[in-house]
Amino acid sequence: MLQRDQVLHVARLARLELSEEEVERMAAELSKVLDHIEKIRELDLDGVPPTSHVVDVTAPLRADQPEPCLPHELTLASAPEPLEGGFGVPSPGASPA
Amino acid sequence: MADYEPVIGLEIHVQLGTRTKMFCGCDLSFGDPPNTHTCPVCLGLPGSLPVINAQAVHFGVMIGLAFGCEIAPRSLFHRKNYFYPDNPKGYQISQYDVPLCRGGHLEEVRIHRVHLEEDAAKLNHLGHSGRIHGSERSWVDFNRCGTPLVEIVSEPDIRSPEHAREWLTLLRTTLRQLGVSDVDMSQGSLRCDANVSVRPAGTSELGTKTELKNMNSFAFLERGVRAEIERQVKLLDAGEAVVQETLHFDPIGGGLTPLRSKEEAHDYRYFPEPDLPPLVVTEAMLEAARAELPAELPADRAQRFERELGLGPDRARELAFRAELGDYFEQALAANGGDAGALANSWIPQLVERIGSDIDPADSKVAPASLATLAAMVSAKEISRDAAREVLSRMVQDGGDPRAIVERENLGAISEGLAEIVERAIAANPDAEAQVRGGNRKAIGPLVGYVMRETKGRADGGEVSRLILERLESA
Amino acid sequence: MTSLLELTAAQAAAAVRAGELDPRELFEAYRARAAGEELNAFTWVADAAPDLPPDPAAPLGGVPVAVKDLFCTEGVPSQAGSRILAGYRPPFSATVVERLHAGGAPLLGKTNQDEFAMGSSNENSGFGPVLNPWDRTRVPGGSSGGSAAAVAGGLAPWAIGTDTGGSIRQPAALCGIVGMKPTYGACSRYGMIAFASSLDQAGPLTRDVTDAALLLSQMVGHDRRDSTSVPFPEEIRLPTAEDLAGVRLGVPEELTGSEGGVEAGVRESFEATLRLAEGLGAEIEPCRLPHAPHALSAYYLIAPAEASANLARFDGVRYGLRVDGDAELITMYTRTRAAGFGAEVKRRIMLGTYALSSGYYEAYYGTALKVRTKISADFKAAFERFDFVVTPTSPWVAFALGAKTDDPLAMYLNDFCTVPMPLAGIPAISIPSGLSDGLPVGFQLAGPAFSENRLLDAALALERAIGFDGSGARG
Numbered sequence A: 001m002l003q004r005d006q007v008l009h010v011a012r013l014a015r016l017e018l019s020e021e022e023v024e025r026m027a028a029e030l031s032k033v034l035d036h037i038e039k040i041r042e043l044d045l046d047g048v049p050p051t052s053h054v055v056d057v058t059a060p061l062r063a064d065q066p067e068p069c070l071p072h073e074l075t076l077a078s079a080p081e082p083l084e085g086g087f088g089v090p091s092p093g094a095s096p097a
Numbered sequence B: 001m002a003d004y005e006p007v008i009g010l011e012i013h014v015q016l017g018t019r020t021k022m023f024c025g026c027d028l029s030f031g032d033p034p035n036t037h038t039c040p041v042c043l044g045l046p047g048s049l050p051v052i053n054a055q056a057v058h059f060g061v062m063i064g065l066a067f068g069c070e071i072a073p074r075s076l077f078h079r080k081n082y083f084y085p086d087n088p089k090g091y092q093i094s095q096y097d098v099p100l101c102r103g104g105h106l107e108e109v110r111i112h113r114v115h116l117e118e119d120a121a122k123l124n125h126l127g128h129s130g131r132i133h134g135s136e137r138s139w140v141d142f143n144r145c146g147t148p149l150v151e152i153v154s155e156p157d158i159r160s161p162e163h164a165r166e167w168l169t170l171l172r173t174t175l176r177q178l179g180v181s182d183v184d185m186s187q188g189s190l191r192c193d194a195n196v197s198v199r200p201a202g203t204s205e206l207g208t209k210t211e212l213k214n215m216n217s218f219a220f221l222e223r224g225v226r227a228e229i230e231r232q233v234k235l236l237d238a239g240e241a242v243v244q245e246t247l248h249f250d251p252i253g254g255g256l257t258p259l260r261s262k263e264e265a266h267d268y269r270y271f272p273e274p275d276l277p278p279l280v281v282t283e284a285m286l287e288a289a290r291a292e293l294p295a296e297l298p299a300d301r302a303q304r305f306e307r308e309l310g311l312g313p314d315r316a317r318e319l320a321f322r323a324e325l326g327d328y329f330e331q332a333l334a335a336n337g338g339d340a341g342a343l344a345n346s347w348i349p350q351l352v353e354r355i356g357s358d359i360d361p362a363d364s365k366v367a368p369a370s371l372a373t374l375a376a377m378v379s380a381k382e383i384s385r386d387a388a389r390e391v392l393s394r395m396v397q398d399g400g401d402p403r404a405i406v407e408r409e410n411l412g413a414i415s416e417g418l419a420e421i422v423e424r425a426i427a428a429n430p431d432a433e434a435q436v437r438g439g440n441r442k443a444i445g446p447l448v449g450y451v452m453r454e455t456k457g458r459a460d461g462g463e464v465s466r467l468i469l470e471r472l473e474s475a
Numbered sequence C: 001m002t003s004l005l006e007l008t009a010a011q012a013a014a015a016v017r018a019g020e021l022d023p024r025e026l027f028e029a030y031r032a033r034a035a036g037e038e039l040n041a042f043t044w045v046a047d048a049a050p051d052l053p054p055d056p057a058a059p060l061g062g063v064p065v066a067v068k069d070l071f072c073t074e075g076v077p078s079q080a081g082s083r084i085l086a087g088y089r090p091p092f093s094a095t096v097v098e099r100l101h102a103g104g105a106p107l108l109g110k111t112n113q114d115e116f117a118m119g120s121s122n123e124n125s126g127f128g129p130v131l132n133p134w135d136r137t138r139v140p141g142g143s144s145g146g147s148a149a150a151v152a153g154g155l156a157p158w159a160i161g162t163d164t165g166g167s168i169r170q171p172a173a174l175c176g177i178v179g180m181k182p183t184y185g186a187c188s189r190y191g192m193i194a195f196a197s198s199l200d201q202a203g204p205l206t207r208d209v210t211d212a213a214l215l216l217s218q219m220v221g222h223d224r225r226d227s228t229s230v231p232f233p234e235e236i237r238l239p240t241a242e243d244l245a246g247v248r249l250g251v252p253e254e255l256t257g258s259e260g261g262v263e264a265g266v267r268e269s270f271e272a273t274l275r276l277a278e279g280l281g282a283e284i285e286p287c288r289l290p291h292a293p294h295a296l297s298a299y300y301l302i303a304p305a306e307a308s309a310n311l312a313r314f315d316g317v318r319y320g321l322r323v324d325g326d327a328e329l330i331t332m333y334t335r336t337r338a339a340g341f342g343a344e345v346k347r348r349i350m351l352g353t354y355a356l357s358s359g360y361y362e363a364y365y366g367t368a369l370k371v372r373t374k375i376s377a378d379f380k381a382a383f384e385r386f387d388f389v390v391t392p393t394s395p396w397v398a399f400a401l402g403a404k405t406d407d408p409l410a411m412y413l414n415d416f417c418t419v420p421m422p423l424a425g426i427p428a429i430s431i432p433s434g435l436s437d438g439l440p441v442g443f444q445l446a447g448p449a450f451s452e453n454r455l456l457d458a459a460l461a462l463e464r465a466i467g468f469d470g471s472g473a474r475g
Helices: A004-013 A020-042 A072-076 B054-066 B161-178 B218-237 B283-291 B298-309 B313-321 B323-336 B340-355 B368-379 B385-398 B402-409 B418-428 B430-437 B441-454 B461-474 C002-006 C009-017 C023-035 C095-102 C145-152 C169-175 C209-219 C264-279 C292-313 C329-340 C343-356 C362-385 C408-415 C420-424 C452-466
Strands: A086-090 B004-015 B078-081 B091-094 B109-118 B122-126 B137-141 B148-154 B190-200 B210-215 B246-249 B256-260 C042-045 C065-068 C107-111 C158-163 C178-181 C201-206 C248-252 C283-287 C388-392 C428-436 C439-446
Touching: A004 A020, A004 C343, A020 C292, A020 C343, A020 C362, A020 C408, A086 C329, B004 B161, B004 B218, B054 B109, B054 B148, B054 B161, B054 B283, B078 C292, B091 B109, B161 B190, B161 B218, B161 B298, B161 B313, B161 B323, B190 B218, B210 B218, B218 B246, B218 B256, B298 B313, B298 B323, B298 B340, B313 B323, B313 B340, B323 B340, B323 B368, B340 B368, B340 B385, B368 B385, B368 B402, B385 B402, B418 B441, B418 B461, B430 B441, B430 B461, B441 B461, C002 C023, C009 C023, C009 C209, C023 C042, C023 C107, C042 C145, C065 C095, C065 C145, C095 C107, C095 C209, C107 C145, C145 C158, C145 C169, C145 C201, C158 C178, C158 C209, C169 C178, C169 C428, C169 C439, C178 C209, C178 C452, C201 C209, C209 C428, C209 C452, C248 C264, C248 C362, C264 C283, C264 C388, C264 C428, C264 C439, C264 C452, C283 C362, C292 C343, C292 C362, C292 C408, C292 C420, C343 C362, C362 C388, C362 C420, C388 C452, C428 C452, C439 C452
Parallel strands: B210 B246, C065 C107, C065 C158, C248 C283, C248 C388
Antiparallel strands: A086 B137, B004 B148, B004 B190, B078 B091, B109 B148, B122 B137, B190 B210, B246 B256, C042 C107, C158 C201, C178 C201, C178 C428, C388 C439, C428 C439
8 A cells, every 4th residue: 555655755754765675574564464454534523623731721921030051061071072062963955954 | 237136034033021031930140140030930940831931922012913814812831852951851841833823014124923932041251252153162041031022023025135124124113112122123122033035036936935034233234134035045046056045144244144054954753842731822812912002003004104204115114113212303493383395204214314323313412393393494594505514514513503503503494685696607607608598597506606615515406506697698 | 479469459558557577578579570570561671679678557558560651750761662762761750750759659660562652462562572471372462461460461550541541440350450541631641752642641550459549549630730630639548448339230131232243251250240240239221322332442542542642742853862963954854754653553543544634524424423422422322320330341351462453443342431531521440350261351330420439339249249359460
C-alpha cells in the first residue's frame, strides 16, 4: 500500500536516513500497520468533534515575571560543538533545511 | 503592453515588549553574551514544557481590539513542524486555524488575522562577512529563542509599493502607541514579508503570488515590492507565467533571488499543541485590554485632523501616521493658535526637509512654539516667505527665537521704499515692462526677481507683484 | 538481611519512622542487589547511599526508589532508553522526581526501558533487553520493563514508570506486581522525556496496592510548570477496604470476548477473579464500549504523531549524539537520527509523520482524534452504570524474547486492553490475579477521572482475596 517513493518522502520529512533494506522493510511494515488502522475510516464520525486534550482545563497564564536562567556553562555542557559561546552547526543553505 | 494592477498583502511579525519569553520565564536579552538567557524550555531540552505568558496574551488582545478584530473566546496553539538549527524543538509553537484574532482593519486595509507565536533563535555565521552565503560554520544563540511574537496578516488590499510603505508606517505608529512593542525594524522587533501578485487592471481574479522576504527597512520594502511588480509584469508581458515561490530581495544590488521552489515547499504538518489546553480570553481580560487602549490611535487622529482642522487627507495622514510629527504639530498649534493649514502644509514640511525624515522634530533645535511664531510672522507679513525660510534654516542650525533672529539679521519685511525699487526694476527691464503693459502678466517674473534681489528677499513676493502690476497697468 | 528485603515499602517506611530500621542500611541492601543484578533492569545505579539520613517523619520513610530512565534526574544519566541520549545528564530534575525526593525516597537507580517508551517488551532498548525475573528467557513487558523487573525481582522496593498505552500496567501484569496509571494531568509531566504528550502519565510500580497508594500520594499534585497539570481534588490515602459490597463492575464484551484474542490461561484467571469479586459482594455485569475495538488504531495514530514531533528535537545540535557533524546540515540530521534511534522508534516516527502529512491529516490523525472523543464518551456512559470497568491487563502472559520482534503489528496487539484508558484520560490499576503456566497474569480495573482512591480500595480488597505470592521471583 505504501510505495517506495512515499517512504522516501516521509523519511525526508522526518530527517531519517534509511538504507535500501530499511526502506523496503519500512514500506512493508507500515503498510501492514496502516491496513489494520485504516478500519477507523469506516466509522461514522460525522459531526463528532476531535479531542486534542482530555483534561477539562484551559491554559493557565503565567505572570510576566523573570525566573532564573540556566548558567551559561550548564547550557553548553552537553553541546556537541561549542562555538563562539553558542552551538556550532554546519552552515545551512539560504533557507530552512 | 497591458496595464497591470499590483495586489499586495503584508505579513508582519512583531516582537512584543514583555519582560519574559512567550513560554518560559527567561527575561528578554538586549545584546547580552550568547546563551545567557536560556532555560530548559527555550532550549528545547527533553522533558521541558511551555507555559503561556499572560502579558503576551494581553498585548495580543490589545492589538486585536485596536484593529477592530474579533477576539476568539477560545483559541488554540498548534505545532508547526520543521527542522532548522534555530528551531530547538523541531517545531514552533504557533497558532493555526483557531487564532487569537480574526478580521478587523487598519484604515482601509483589512486584517485577515492576528496570532501569537514564539520567535526562533539567532543563527550566526562565521567567515565571509557573517552572511549566510558562503559561510563555513554557523552557530546558534538561544537568547532570542522564545521571544513572544505577534503575527499580523493583512488581506491583499494594498495597491502600490508606496501604499505598502505608508500602511506599514501607520501600523508601526499604531503599535508604538499601544506600547506593545519597540517596533524597530533595524533591531528586528518589526519584520515584514510581502505577498505580491499582479493582474490586468480592472479584473478581480488574483494572479499567482510570490512571497518576498528580508526587507528590513521601510525603504527596502518599497523598493523590493516595486522590483517584484516590475519583474512579474515583464514576465507576463513576455507571455510567461509567474511561478509561486519565495524570493529574497537584495537591497544592495536590487536583485530578487528564489529562496525555495515549490518542490521544497514545507509540509508543516500542523496539529494542536497537546502541551497547551485552549487559550481562553475572559471578559475581564477584554476589559483590561480595552482600559489600556489609548484614547486616540493614529488612524483616528488623521480623521480628526481632516475633520476639525480642515487638513487635506494626504497631509492629515502624513502628520498622524508619524506620531512624532503629529505631536510636534499639535504642540505648535497649541502654542500659537493660528493657521493649522500653514503649519501643516508649509512650515512642518520645510522643517522636515531640513532635518531629514527619520529625525524626530522634537529632537531638533526648533521648538514647536518657535515654528508656530515663525508661521504667524509670515501670515502677518512681518517677514517675507523667503526671509522666513532663511530664518528657519538658522533656527535648525542654532535654535533660537525667530523674532530675535529677524531683528538681529535685519530680515524684517520691507514695505517702505518698495515703490522706489519697483521704479528701478521697471527702468532696468524695458522688455518685461512692454510685455506686461501689452497684457502678458506672466512676463512679470524678471521685474519681481529684480526687486527681490535688491531687497535681499525681504520684500513680500506677493506684495511686490501687486505693486508692479498696479504701476504698469494703471499708468 | 533477607528479612529487610522482604518488607514492603510501606512496612519499611513504618519501621524507619519507628526507629527500628536505619534507612541507610536499607539503601545499601538494595543498592548491592541492583548493582549485582543480572536482569539488565538498571541503566544506572547510585554509587552510595545519600549523605544525609532523610527526615524520619518523611512520608516515604527513606525507602529508595527506582526511577525509569526517561525521568530527568539532575546530573544523572537520563537517556529514555535511547542511544541518541547516551550519557545525557540534564541540568534539572522532573517534578515527580523532586516530589519523591522531598517525600523522603532517595534515588536508587535509573531503570531500563523501551526506547522513548515505545514498546511492550523492553526489547527496544538501546541498552539491551530486560529479562523477566519469573523466567529469564522471557520479556518483562514494556515500556517500563526495567522498573517492573526491578520490583518483581527484589532489586528495588518500589519504582516509578510511565504509561502511555499500557507501559506501566502491562509490565506490571507480566511481572506479577501492581502498576497504576493515574488520571491524565494528576502527575506533572515536567521533566518526563515526552513520548506522546496527551497520553503520557507517571505512575507507581510496587509489590502491593498499599505501596502503590503511598507512592502515588507523593507523586500527584498540580505543577505550574505543566500546563496540562490539574490539582487532585482529594488526598490519596492508604486504602482500607475489606470487601466489594455494592461495587458494580462492568465487563466489556469488546475487550474480553474470545475474538479479542485473550489467551485461555489469562481468561481463566480473569474469570476466577470475577468470581472472587462476586464473593466479596461485587455486582458484575457485561458492559459495552462500542469503540474500544478501534482504540488500538486510534492510539497508533495519535501516539506516533505526537512522538514524531516530540522526537524532532533530537537533531545533534544541542545535546545527545551527533554523527557526521562535518557534513552538510541535512546529512548531519539524517545520519544522527538514523544512528541514534532504534528500529521501533524509526517506525513510529515514520507512521506519525505520515499520519500528519499533507493530504493525510484528515484521514488519519484527524479521524483518530474523533475516535478518541467516542471512546471517552463510551467510558462516560459505562460509568453511569458501573463503578469500574474490568479486563485482563494483557491478553497473554510473558512471551519469549524475540517471539514478536519480527512483527510490529503483533507487538502492538499486546496493548489492546490497556490503550483505551489513556485515550480517555482515566485512571487504571493492574494487580496480579494468579499464574498461568507458572507465569503471572494481571487483572485491570479502570475508573472515572479522579477515582484513584476508590480504585485503590477495590484493588486492595481483591488483592487480599487473591493472595498472590510474588516472593518466588525475588530470588
